Amino acid sequence: MKILDVNAAAGFWPIQRFSFQTLEELDQVFEASQVETAWVSAIESILYPDPETHDHRLFEKIGAFPRLRPVKTVNPLLANWERSCQADLARHPIAALKLFPNYHGYSLAHPEVEALCRFAMERRLPVVVSVRVNDERNQPVAMQVAGVPVEEIAALSLKFPELLLMATSAYKTELKTLATGSENLLCDISFVDGDDTLALAAATMPVDRLVFGSHAPFLHVASAVLKVGGYSSLLLSEREKVAAGNVLQRA
Amino acid sequence: MKIIDIHIHPRHADLATASGREMADIMTGRMDRAGIAICGILGTVQPYQDAASVRAGNDYTRETVAAAPDRLYGLCFANPLLSPAEVRDELDRCLEQPEFRGIKLERDVNSRDARMEVVMEAAIRHNVPVLHHSWYVNTWTLDEAALHSQAGRSEPHDIAALARRFPEAKIVMAHLEGCGVRGILDVADLENVWIDTSGAQPFTGTLEYAVATVGSSRILYGSDLFGRGTESQLGRILGTPLAPEDRDNILYRNAEALYGLKAFDVPSASTQPLLFQ
Numbered sequence: 001m002k003i004l005d006v007n008a009a010a011g012f013w014p015i016q017r018f019s020f021q022t023l024e025e026l027d028q029v030f031e032a033s034q035v036e037t038a039w040v041s042a043i044e045s046i047l048y049p050d051p052e053t054h055d056h057r058l059f060e061k062i063g064a065f066p067r068l069r070p071v072k073t074v075n076p077l078l079a080n081w082e083r084s085c086q087a088d089l090a091r092h093p094i095a096a097l098k099l100f101p102n103y104h105g106y107s108l109a110h111p112e113v114e115a116l117c118r119f120a121m122e123r124r125l126p127v128v129v130s131v132r133v134n135d136e137r138n139q140p141v142a143m144q145v146a147g148v149p150v151e152e153i154a155a156l157s158l159k160f161p162e163l164l165l166m167a168t169s170a171y172k173t174e175l176k177t178l179a180t181g182s183e184n185l186l187c188d189i190s191f192v193d194g195d196d197t198l199a200l201a202a203a204t205m206p207v208d209r210l211v212f213g214s215h216a217p218f219l220h221v222a223s224a225v226l227k228v229g230g231y232s233s234l235l236l237s238e239r240e241k242v243a244a245g246n247v248l249q250r251a
Numbered sequence: 252m253k254i255i256d257i258h259i260h261p262r263h264a265d266l267a268t269a270s271g272r273e274m275a276d277i278m279t280g281r282m283d284r285a286g287i288a289i290c291g292i293l294g295t296v297q298p299y300q301d302a303a304s305v306r307a308g309n310d311y312t313r314e315t316v317a318a319a320p321d322r323l324y325g326l327c328f329a330n331p332l333l334s335p336a337e338v339r340d341e342l343d344r345c346l347e348q349p350e351f352r353g354i355k356l357e358r359d360v361n362s363r364d365a366r367m368e369v370v371m372e373a374a375i376r377h378n379v380p381v382l383h384h385s386w387y388v389n390t391w392t393l394d395e396a397a398l399h400s401q402a403g404r405s406e407p408h409d410i411a412a413l414a415r416r417f418p419e420a421k422i423v424m425a426h427l428e429g430c431g432v433r434g435i436l437d438v439a440d441l442e443n444v445w446i447d448t449s450g451a452q453p454f455t456g457t458l459e460y461a462v463a464t465v466g467s468s469r470i471l472y473g474s475d476l477f478g479r480g481t482e483s484q485l486g487r488i489l490g491t492p493l494a495p496e497d498r499d500n501i502l503y504r505n506a507e508a509l510y511g512l513k514a515f516d517v518p519s520a521s522t523q524p525l526l527f528q
Contacts, residue, residue, distance in 0.1 A: 017459075138429065195476055197483065219453050219454055223452075226485065226486045230284075
């Protein structure tokens, strides 16, 4: 089964010691898990004020790993976001633009988000919205960050129905709202949990709109791989869509 | 690879309609697909149940286990808010039956509460482990009604206090990921406390920290099925770089020893479990 992971990252996160940290280790885990392609963003770009700084460190190294494709973290509140995107797209095989609205402090209804969506659509680039990085219950007292309201993601997708938009790290309870979005709003399975996970997710969100995301290295790649494996009661053809087909068909 | 899951509940969607035998079929069906040899059923654990409800829930667990006695064992659910006589009688009633191999406590009272005494005395008298809910919650996202159900909850430091108060008792602190690094440190020097691996999404790093801090001999695989998935929770173990001996301790050896499961006659799987296909 071909697996494309739309939700991976590499780098350092001060409140979690990962099982695998470097690009080399990440690549080895993906190889062992038979993940063919993974879209990787820089973890430090979530917190550092200018994402470009750590993105560039990632982009310089990631070319050595053909399995890994770079993802650019964008903060649309920054004055240089468009110029930075243009420059990086010209130099690197960027797979997607990734947003962290809850960490960067804006609503998806912000005018600059709309400008970014138009920018991405013109270039047929997917936009990934990270709903959360970790479980809110276990966040440190000094760093509590609520998840991105999924209503905003659904609304954004309806405003730009041609845009390939992905919501990553949403809980299974949030899929119902995300399902009201456009046909091009896809959701990853990284935070969806429950027995027979894919069938559980497909009961709420059409299987054509579910995609493989591991949220590595925060979460184990093995867990996401087992979700699309033979334990699932979904048909092999449906599992293949989730594993890679739904993204490849649209990208 | 042998796997024992010490932390599962009946599938909620089927509880109202399925008999214990039918629930056993549901459970063993999922276990066969995943290659799980044995599961420990914790029963229905809603807080503030009256004596009749507790008794009915334990009867359901017994009926479920009796339908597949080589694959399932049960924990007797206790509500320490009930009178000491009611708690003692129910624990004795259950633990004298072969289907039960432990006690389950959720969040009716904090584990420092004096009313825990009758439960712990029964655990020591019957020589069975107590599996206790535990979590460090820093951010509450629950509404008021849901918060009310958490009033008697216990955090890992409460579990540690319980373990010190009853050093002869064997205690399993549930939810490794919810307990986190602080919780692991709370019980690190308490040899009568084990930790199960359930809780939250399969975050990386926590299990290695637990193995390095308390040792693999005090960690047990638990999924919290059916609220959580075997896929995510077993992936947490299989995805963690562990020495084979540590992995086997966590996946089945510790459970065999703690719950006395070595004599279980588990049929060997004839095919590779679907989980890995």
